[in-house]
Amino acid sequence: QKETLAGLKNGTVDIVIGTHRLLQRDIAFKSLGLLVVDEEHRFGVRHKERIKELKKMVDVLTLTATPIPRTLHLSLAGIRDLSIIQTPPMDRQSIEVVLARFGPRVIREAIEKEIERGGQVFFVHNRVRDIDRIAEFLRSLVPAARVGVGHGQMKDEAIEMVMSDFVSGRLNVLVTTTIIESGIDIPAANTIIINRADRFGLAELYQIKGRVGRSREKAFAYLLTPAEEVLSDVARQRLRAIQELSELGAGFRIAAQDLESRGAGNLLGKQQSGHIAAVGIDLYTQMMEEAMAELRGEEVREETDTIINFRASAFLPDDYIADPSLRLAAYKEIAGTVSELDLASIADGLRDRYGALPEQAANLLAIMEVKIAAGRARVARIDAGPKSASITFSEDAKVPPDRVMALLKRSSGKIKFVPEYTLQIVLPDPSLATAAAAVKKCLQELF
Template sequence: MAVVCGTDEAAARLKKLFSEYGLSVVVGDHVTGQETGPWPILVMINRLSEGFLWQELGLTFITEEEIFGRKVHRPAAPRSKVAPFLSSFKELKPGDFVVHTDYGVGEYQGLTHINVDGFETDFLTLRYEPDVKLYVPLYSLDKVQKYIGVEGSAPKLDRLGAPAWAKTKAKVKKDILAMAQELVAIYAAREAQTRAAFTPPDNLYREFESAFPYEETPDQQKAIDDVLSDMQRPRPMDRVVCGDVGYGKTEVALRAAFKAVEDGMQAAVLVPTTLLAEQHFRTFSARLAPFSIRVEMLSRFRTKSEQLETLKGLKSGTVDFVVGTHRLLQKDVVFKNLGLLVVDEEHKFGVKHKERIKEFKKLVDVLTLTATPIPRTLHMSLAGIRDLSIIQTPPLDRQAIQVSLARFGKRVIREAILRELERGGQVFFVHNRVQGIERMADFVQNLVPEAKVGIAHGQLKEDEIEDVMAKFIAGTMNVLVTTTIIESGIDIPTANTIIINRADRFGLADLYQIKGRVGRSREKAYAILLAPADEVLTETARKRLRAIQELSELGAGFRIAAQDLETRGAGNLLGKQQSGHIAAVGIDLYTQMMEEAMAELRGQELSPEPDTQITMRASAFIPEDYINDPSLRLAAYKEVSSVGDEAELRDLADELRDRYGLLPEPAANLFEIMSIKIIAKKAQVARIDASKAMVQITFAEGAKISPERVMLLLKRNKGKIKLVPEYTLQLVLGDESLKTASNAVKKCLQELL
């Protein structure tokens, strides 16, 4: 028998699966027709639409899809990095406040193109007191972050060269170290908790994995691997998986649940709404039932007798998996052997419920799924108290939702509804006040008589909600006037327009979640935010509505969390005590200092990297005719300056080539200079200065460079490299090209590392 599959990964998975059943397997890419039996199982990497029998050889060919079902292939998309989520310059505009690590809070004034000795480059222009400009070179943009402080207090600009900024940083660092000691104690307590480790994936798990009807995206696979790795450790898992609606978080939870149940434990999914419970129940049942796993649900949609039956099953162990609302947290819910708790959108639960979830964390593995992490979750993840995985690859053919802002008016509402109905779609009309919801539904029905309007809100009886949703899902109702009961989990691919009344009254993360109810298919989706005139709105509401419009691209959920910090302020991140520090240095630098303090207290060696100054005889910038949009060009500069290694730099260059075409010479030069900076920072180089036929490399004071290696370098390169005073090497070049200088510098530093 020969099994034909399309990728190396699928072939490796099949080989492992067959081998675990004790079968002989050979992986190859073709059959010549000269072979003779007896045949092992051949796993071939090739293309085949359907299986057939090769009678002369007595060999049956079958495809991977004929065994596991057809997979939907998702095109690879560039993965964003987690670390600079707050530091992105994509939304930075002239007049915004920024923080330079060395000089403090300044005002961003734009990019300035400067010609120095015949060579052109761009600089970031910042204004400081007393009206002094600082020009930041492109290779040093990693020292600059957008300022996000606390609500209602604009920062004061620092004076360039004054000692105040250094004193501020020292005070903040001292207090952060004190607070970090508490966090380290929490971390240590977490590490001290133990439970029996789960077993590694086996053949049954591989079968379950292969039944997934899509091809895993790279970051989704990484999240799955992270979770399985956590489960195989002796300490309980506490991981947050962040990804936009429909990006594959549920499958990550399914893999973890299957592993838990396979190892003889029970698993539970805790969700904030009955509608989401219903949807998860259907999804989990469909995937787990073929493997004889009993899935039940606890929510208002279940009768009393059904709930009692489920409770008995959980206590006796005959129920393997349960999906439920906060009903799961009540005292009468007793598990025989709970091993995994999946929490969907933790921030939707109240204080009492969160306290109960905390109790679970001491005993079982907890996996939290979220589209927009709340500031505290974000902070705990960055500080290393909770582990974090990000899924940022959009589903196949998903389009960004078009967001528009309008005043409440008959024409706007009627046109939006009719546009959707004319293409056979459905509409959500969100009105978040139960008292007036029936009047609003009558208004919509009279405005659009062609529509079939229904109402849904949390004060309806369970069977009434179920009946309305069933009609809407079936398509017998095409406009649903609803409260935010639809905020989580309703997956209706034909609903592709949402109208949100009084959008100014919603939080940014809430708006993002509600907006995510549409755009679940290939159809273009629309979100219309209805709000009063600008002059009536508060400054915070204006910022929020502007942000939801600007952050409408795919995968913006993680950045919404950062933007939410900016609009609400970060004062409540860890209590009032820290708000003054965040106001002083901004959330990004504060987080960076927190990470450094945590590492220091854990005994990790921190070798400070110098901000290497590089002067090369070459024009280095991204031309305007290559990336026209100034904000995208600025974001690209920030990414280039923040890369940590050569592989990341190559990936970024490939990404720009894919988006904008071949790199023009000045842009290629910029990448070459950044390549020099990566190795120079590792070697603790303070400055690199190129003249016509020479490069000088000056090391930072206290750089840990072996004198023996320096002497060996000088001996090998007699006449080409000289050691001169003040920790400096002089390299003589054959010509004055950037490539020659770059190769010479990198070769020299490589020999010293």
């Protein structure tokens, strides 16, 4: 270690890989240019700011599946760049998440199912004082299981021996704590059982769940909880989120939900989370983006909340999404969409989960798509009847006169400009799809 530290100081070492040891005050760098922080969520603000103190101009690359709220917010606000890797390894499958009450039957079935296919099981119990009792319970419950125990309070030699036995296959069930949260990659381990999952944070659950499913085999994560009435509302929301967001690459969405529930903390302080429930993450991020644009001297234009009146049924039917909470979550996601690309992604997600879109749901998404385009164009309201649709612009809308004249000329009388800043479009048929397409096309040609 002395030789490495000396090399850092005199410049003979170009790249150093280390732990928190590199953050201590006795470490000196001759010319630090790039800092790569892996598993960023495990580092505190003080740690990262300490590295940046060493040299004023340091490029920082942080890697994580679930960024902490403060870091994610800095990226969403445009203060830091963000790059998302969404392509999973070849043949990798998503992890099936099962939410269940703690009980012998579900535990036995989960372990036996994995052992029968030649795999291994993690059983996460995050209380060291009774972890051995849990191991004995599993041995009596599944006699065929070869059970070992590993936790952070064991001596280095003992835990190394247990992990070696598990990696080699001599053990097929490992009762452990959250020490497996990162740095563990065992392809044969494809079932994880998390006891008292209600006591874990959202990002923490996602990280622990990721210890399985690291091969081509289908993996399972069992989140065990006590009786439903014991759970707090916050715990229920966390568990529901981890169950719903189980597809590959969902870490970013998990982190975004964590940001909304915990808050972003202080941008210039040491808090990595803090409440922003007063305005919500979408509005808060929008306010930050506008403030950043003003500081850069850019024009900030507020989008108009367009009133849309299409004479058609537009909603999510009860027989399409039966669960009221899931239906409400879908409405919230649709209402918060700010781009056509995001809306298309939501539509794909609905089809994957619930099947083909019924007419009412398709109408809702079509109206939302029109609303997004209309908001950018400063449209005050849009009305559509069986024969025509009208687009009324707000008084401060900057509609290019030359494009309006060109549009009217090309339409051969099917589009007219009438008083009160309104365009009137003749429709070939009374369907909502036709009206929405005509309005969108008109706005695209004008802006």
